[in-house]
Amino acid sequence: MTSINTNQSAMVALDTLQNINKSLQTVQSQISTGRKINTARDNAAVWAISTTMESDVAAFKTITDSLNLGAATVGVARSASETVTGLLKEMKSLIVSAAEENVDRTKIQTDITALRNQIADTVDAAQFNGLNLLKGGDSVSLLSSLNRDASNNVTADKIAVNRVDLTETAGVASTTNIASGEAGFVTDSGSGTLADGSGTPTTATLTFTGGDLAAGDLFSLTAGGVTVEYTASAGDTAADVASALKTAAEADAGFSADVALAISTSGDDTVLTVTNSGAATSAYSATAKTGGTAAGGLSGLADIDVTTTEGAAAALTSIETMLNTAIDASAGFGSAQKRVDIQNDFIGSLIDSLEIGVSALTDANLEEASARLQALQVQQQLGLQSLSIANQAPQSILSLFR
Template sequence: MSSILTNNGAMVALQTLKSINTQLGDTQNVISTGKSVSSAKDNASIWAISKVMESDVKGFKGISDSLSLGESTLAVAASASETITDLLTDIKGKIVAAQEENVDRTKIQTDISALTDQINSVVGAAQFNGLNLIDGTSADDMKVLSSLDRSSDGSVSASHISVERQSLSVTTSASAQSFGTTDAADATAAAGYMSGTTATIADDAAYATGTNMTSVADGADETITVGSVAAGVSYQLQLSDLNINVVGGGSATGDRTFEYVAGADDSAQDVATNLKNQISSFFEAATDTGDYTVALGGTNGNEITISNDSGTAIDVGQRIQTGGTAGSSAASGGLGALSTIDVTSDAGATGALSAIDGLIKQSIDAAAAFGSAQGRVESQSDFVSTLTDSLKSGIGSMVDADMEETSARLQALQVQQQLGVQSLSMANQAPQSILSLFR
């Protein structure tokens, strides 16, 4: 039955054409945005996931900036620490030169003071964007934002790389030890603190005359035992008739004094270790290798054994005094002990040797700590960069359009659209055939 009121063919053709036009519009939107999911209506779950991941990418961009800032700050601190280590090594060279005979120690001390000022200048300049990690003004760790951690429940927490500050300030409070001025009551009392082959001497005149000094023949040893320890007790060893190197070559006979004032927390081993280190540093710096050696021994590590292989006898003297003041430094460390170094005297020159080794170790440890932190920050920075690329790739795989497929689909839809228009036109022409029935 034909009807001029209801054209089923036209209705079908019209719905088909509407569907084609809708698909064509979607395809054109994909082409213009480059995304197969550009809004929530396209695919709500995929769109939501992609937006969360996009926010993480933005966050990691900020983290990358934070890591770059931290890396630059650490690079400055590490470079400064290495420079300070070099300057301290130069100071050690000056101190070693002061151990020899026939040198102008006053001029050497002037050079040491100049190098100390240079270290102070380096410390002051070692800042990046106002943050200085080596000036000792703060003990708080520097925290570098390193990651955003998203848990399975969607909550996010920040992770940090903590960098410990290293104080290399030469202005850190420190004081030199002050040797006691009160002799022990007698030789027996003195021997309770330190004893050797003969009784411990108790006055300066004994050094001058050689009284109560132990003669150590070529090939022989002398063992000195540190006994009781109390705060302020001053331990002194003197080595006489040593073959000490002379500037320009050769050697001369000379004496050296080694001193240590015990602190409240020192043990017999601490006292023995400090004296041994002073003697060992002097032997290495100012005498020929093999002439003299010193070793630490005993059950409690409180015995100092001095060996003589120089070819001639030497004398070893001991002295105990009370009422001294132990050297002190700020608890935060620093290089303040540089201000207490004074090589203008024999005792000051020998004490400076062991002191400078400790300061060099401190600066080396600081440089190593900053270098290690630098490596961590650089590694994390590389990881964040790689992770960001992976997140972007993941987002793209979910929402980006396949442009080859979209191009083919566009052409197909355009053909379908043309056919749909023709089909609709033919369906609309169908009622015209009814006119022939009324002619």
């Protein structure tokens, strides 16, 4: 039966044409944008993941800028410390030549003074954007990465670069005892004198309270007949102090062979054990003072005077220590710069991987879209013809009334 009130064929043709037009609109959007996921409406889950990853990519690109800045800063410090090392080597050669008798020590001292001034100029100029790693201060943290866990919690990773003070700044002695409970406070387990240990060795312990120390804190140790001192640098811990005091005491030529030092830990604290195995008694003690400032690593340059035989001999010992300080600084900055470069390369690769992953999730397959577009255009034309034919069907009824 043909109805002039309801044209079922036209309704079906219209519905089909509307679906074709929707599909055609989707394919045209994919071709024009190159993406199959443009909004959360297209696919909410994939859109959320891709948007999060895109935000991470933007953050990592910012981190790359931070690492480039850090690499440049550390590179300047490394180059300057290597230059200082070379100047100290020249100075050492002059000091060695001053040890001879038949030389003009005054002229040699003039050359040493010129090198000293050049070292000071090099250290002062070793800055990048106002940051100088060759002057005292806390370590510098370089933003190196962002870490996202399964719960989408994000934390920042940083690379710490320690400053090395290569200035000639004289230190200020610490005079205030470190209070009980504060980092570096020393607890003595004994009376201050180890008894005869020839039969059974006698021991005592010096416990250094754990924690980070203030730069300039001064520690001294008396054991085995010698007294040594150590001035803490920024970032030093009680363990660093105990180790440095032990090393310095054992290296002293006057240190008794009957006394032994050992380091252990007790929770966060560091314990220095003094053992006497000799027949004679042996005094021991340790002090910890705060309130001072650490001397620059090359503070000894101000005291170098080779115009006398004694001065030349003392200068040789001093220059060796300062040369090792500069060498250690150069090596440390070199290692830090290499790590920054490696991290920078990794971040670049990570950005590429993330962008590839986002592309796989959201980009359209243009070959498929092109083929789909042509098919839909044909279907659209057929749909229009089908709708036109369906709309003409009721007109055939008019012939029945002629």
